[in-house]
Amino acid sequence: MPRLSVWFVRASLIYLMVGFTLGALLLANKGVFLHPLVWRLLPAHIELLLMGWVVLLALGVAFWILPRWQTKRGNEKPAWAALLLINLGLWCVIAAAWLPGYDDLLWWGRSLEALGVAAFAFHAWPRVKPWVEG
Amino acid sequence: MPPITRTYVKTALVYLVLALMGGVFVTLRPVAQLVPWIAAFTPLYFHFFMVGWVTQLIMGIAYWMFPRKSKQQPRGSERLAWAAYWLLNLGLVLRLVAEPALTLTPLALWSWLLILSATLQWLGGACFVANTWPRVKEK
């Protein structure tokens, strides 16, 4: 597994654990009321599991297994940028639910995430090809 | 495909079908307004899709396809992989029972089953991560 995929997949496993922890708190809170602030964890729960766990894992594995040119994976820079942008965006989206004064944060978060996945698509586009060219 | 993976993938397929059937069931809400607890199935059918289908499929395939941990233990611990499977699925099935039941009758039993469901699912996730983490490495 290449280094960038290791980063993507490790991040996704961490987000899985944090997202499941928040989910478990939310579920337990439905059973026995724990604290009024627990419901405020819902946006973070959703963001960590959909963008963090599912999307980062998919992109990490895609970077690893999509067809290459001999051993080369083409232009890797946009894929590294994607890792950075999506992670930054994810934390902005989560923070937005807890910082009511910063209304722009949600917009910034979603924009960074969108830019990140666009960068990854740009990297991956030419790799979606037959294994053997010609 | 190792036996654990086959079990994961087949169970995931069952959840996919159940989740989409749940989706159909939830649309009955306007028709069957006399049954308020149908609303309680909305988060459930969604989690059957994302946990039972998507996450479980990933877990099964990752166990099969991820880089080898070592020569002696290429796929990590088989026991941890089975533990993750049983904990996650027991937890999910408990949620299916307790979450709608709690909206019908506020029994303490349902509350505690919901907490048990949360704990089991969390432990299932933890077993998967513990078993998979050492396999995520550069060759």
Ligand code: HEM
């Ligand atoms: C891949 C995994 C998961 C994803 C993508 C996910 C996503 C979501 C989403 C989108 C919602 C909002 C649904 C709605 O408002 O109807 C939600 C709510 C919730 N999730 Fe999860 N979730 C995941 C796993 C879990 C797990 C493992 C647990 C518990 C152990 C959990 C517990 C909850 C609870 C209690 C709610 C609130 C339900 C309600 O509205 O009453 N989730 N989740």
